[in-house]
Amino acid sequence: MRHPPRHALPATLLACVVVSAAALAPRADAAAAPACTVEYSVTGQWDSGFQSAVKVTNNGAAKDSWSLSFAFADGQKITQGWGAKWSQSATAVTAANESWNGALPSGGSVEAGFIGSRPGANTVPAAFELNGVTCNTDVTDPTDPTDPTDPTDPTDPGGGGEAPALKVAGNKLVDASGATRRILGVNRSGAEFMCVQGRGIFDGPVDDASVAAIADWKSNAVRIPLNEECWLGLDNIKPEYGGARYQSAIKELVTKVKAHGMTPILEMHWSYGQYTGNSAGCGDLHATCQKPMPDARYAPGFWSSVAGAYKDDPTVVFDLFNEPYPDRATPNLADAWACWKDGGTCPGIGYEVAGMQDLLDAVRSTGAQNVILAGGLAYSNDLGQWLAHRPVDPAANLAAAWHVYNFNTCSTESCWDSTLAPVAAQVPLVAGEIGENTCAHGFIDRVMKWFDDRRLSYLGWTWNTWDCSTGPSLISSYDGTPTAFGTGLRDHLRAVNG
Structure with a gap:
C-alpha cells in the first residue's frame, strides 16, 4: 500500500506502582519455562x-x-x-x-x-x-544461549505444518517435489513504519496466537514489509528498534509463520533518499515513506544482509521493492523503465538509484538462490514492459510482482488481459497486494476470480486493525475477526485452500 497510516503517540507520565495478583500465569505442568x-x-x-x-x-x-x-x-x-x-x-x-x-x-x-x-x-x-x-507460553527465549531448542526447527512446540521450499519452474512456483504452489495469503504491515517512527517494531501483536489466526483463514503465505534503515540499524533509528534487535524480531516472526506452514515473504518497503517531486509521499531523507526507487547508498547492502541471513532457507521469498514509481518522476516512460532496471542517475530523482538488477545482484552475490519478486512501475500496478526490462537472474528464480486496488489505473479485466496475461505466460505472477478502499470486497472478488482462473497467486492488504477509512484493513481484531472487506478474502481463501 502506498501510504500506511501514521499514528500520534499518547502522553505519558512517570511514577511507580505495585502489582497485585496475576491475571495470566504460565501452566504449572509446562515442559519448558516461558521466556x-x-x-x-x-x-x-x-x-x-x-x-x-x-x-x-x-x-x-x-x-x-x-x-x-x-x-x-x-x-x-x-x-x-x-x-x-x-x-x-x-x-x-x-x-x-x-x-x-x-x-x-x-x-x-x-x-x-x-x-x-x-x-x-x-x-x-x-x-x-x-x-x-x-510470554506466558512454554516457549524459551531464542536469544538465550542456554536454550537447547532451535528456534528455526518446525518441530518445536507451536508448529502447525511445514513451509515449502519454493523455486521457479517456467511460469509456475513449485515445491521440492515439483508440485505447483500458489501463494495465497495476507500482508502483515507494521515493521516498515513503527521502528522509524520510534514506537516499536510491529503494529499490534505478532505472537503465535495472532499468526495462528492468519493460518486459520487458510492463508499459506505472509508478506512482511521491512524498513531499510531499521534493518541496518542506522543512526536515526532508536537502538531498541533497529539493527540486531529488529533483525531478531523479524526472524522470530518468520519462524512463527513457517511453523504454521506458511511462506514468509520479506519485502523492502520504506527506504532512504530524499524525493520531493511529483507524488512524493514525504520530503524526508530517511525511510519514512514510500520512495520512487531504492537508493544506491543503502539498498544493496540491505539486500546483501537480508539474503545472507536467509540464503540457506529456500522457504523464504524476497520481494525487492514495494512500489516503484519512477514514472511519476519523469514523463518519459522509456527513461522510467531504464531507471527501474539499471538505476543510476534517474530523471527527476535527486539521489543515486539502485535498480532492480542491482538489488538482484546483491541477493545472488551472497549465494542465496531464494525466489525473488520484482514489481513494475506505477506503484507495481504497471507490468506493461516488465518482460522487456526484467533483470537477468543467474539462478532463474525470478517472478513478477503486481499490486492492485480499486483506484489504480490497471483495475479492469481488459487491462489484466492485455498486460498481465503475457507476463504470467512466461514467469510466475504474484499479486503482492490486493485491496479496496470501500470496506467491501466486490473489487477483490473480481481480482481473485481472474487470478484463480489462471492459477496465479495473491495476498490481501492488510492484516492490521486500522480503520478502513485510513486504508484497507482485513481485520478488526488480531484474533482474526474480519472486517466486511476481510470477510471476502477469508471466505475465498477457505474455499480455495480448504
Whole structure:
C-alpha cells in the first residue's frame, strides 16, 4: 500500500506502582519455562475508565533494554502511564523501558502501570510479548544461549505444518517435489513504519496466537514489509528498534509463520533518499515513506544482509521493492523503465538509484538462490514492459510482482488481459497486494476470480486493525475477526485452500 497510516503517540507520565495478583500465569505442568511471564491486573475500575498494573519477569537471557507489547480487545485507550514509556496505535499497546529501568537480568522483574478509558467492557489482554518473544507460553527465549531448542526447527512446540521450499519452474512456483504452489495469503504491515517512527517494531501483536489466526483463514503465505534503515540499524533509528534487535524480531516472526506452514515473504518497503517531486509521499531523507526507487547508498547492502541471513532457507521469498514509481518522476516512460532496471542517475530523482538488477545482484552475490519478486512501475500496478526490462537472474528464480486496488489505473479485466496475461505466460505472477478502499470486497472478488482462473497467486492488504477509512484493513481484531472487506478474502481463501 502506498501510504500506511501514521499514528500520534499518547502522553505519558512517570511514577511507580505495585502489582497485585496475576491475571495470566504460565501452566504449572509446562515442559519448558516461558521466556517471560506477565502478570496483568485491573486495580481499579469506574464507569468510563480503569487502572491496571503490569509486572514482567524475564526468564531468558539478560536484557539491557526491553519492550512489552499487547493488544486491547474492547477499545480501551491509555491516558496516563508510569514505570515505562507507554504508546498506543489502534488496539496495539507498547511499554518500553525508561532510561533508569532498562536493565532486566535473567530472573529479574519490572513493574509499571497506567490509567485508561474504556467504552464498555474491559477484557484482560490475552497475549503479551517481551522484545518480540511470546510470554506466558512454554516457549524459551531464542536469544538465550542456554536454550537447547532451535528456534528455526518446525518441530518445536507451536508448529502447525511445514513451509515449502519454493523455486521457479517456467511460469509456475513449485515445491521440492515439483508440485505447483500458489501463494495465497495476507500482508502483515507494521515493521516498515513503527521502528522509524520510534514506537516499536510491529503494529499490534505478532505472537503465535495472532499468526495462528492468519493460518486459520487458510492463508499459506505472509508478506512482511521491512524498513531499510531499521534493518541496518542506522543512526536515526532508536537502538531498541533497529539493527540486531529488529533483525531478531523479524526472524522470530518468520519462524512463527513457517511453523504454521506458511511462506514468509520479506519485502523492502520504506527506504532512504530524499524525493520531493511529483507524488512524493514525504520530503524526508530517511525511510519514512514510500520512495520512487531504492537508493544506491543503502539498498544493496540491505539486500546483501537480508539474503545472507536467509540464503540457506529456500522457504523464504524476497520481494525487492514495494512500489516503484519512477514514472511519476519523469514523463518519459522509456527513461522510467531504464531507471527501474539499471538505476543510476534517474530523471527527476535527486539521489543515486539502485535498480532492480542491482538489488538482484546483491541477493545472488551472497549465494542465496531464494525466489525473488520484482514489481513494475506505477506503484507495481504497471507490468506493461516488465518482460522487456526484467533483470537477468543467474539462478532463474525470478517472478513478477503486481499490486492492485480499486483506484489504480490497471483495475479492469481488459487491462489484466492485455498486460498481465503475457507476463504470467512466461514467469510466475504474484499479486503482492490486493485491496479496496470501500470496506467491501466486490473489487477483490473480481481480482481473485481472474487470478484463480489462471492459477496465479495473491495476498490481501492488510492484516492490521486500522480503520478502513485510513486504508484497507482485513481485520478488526488480531484474533482474526474480519472486517466486511476481510470477510471476502477469508471466505475465498477457505474455499480455495480448504
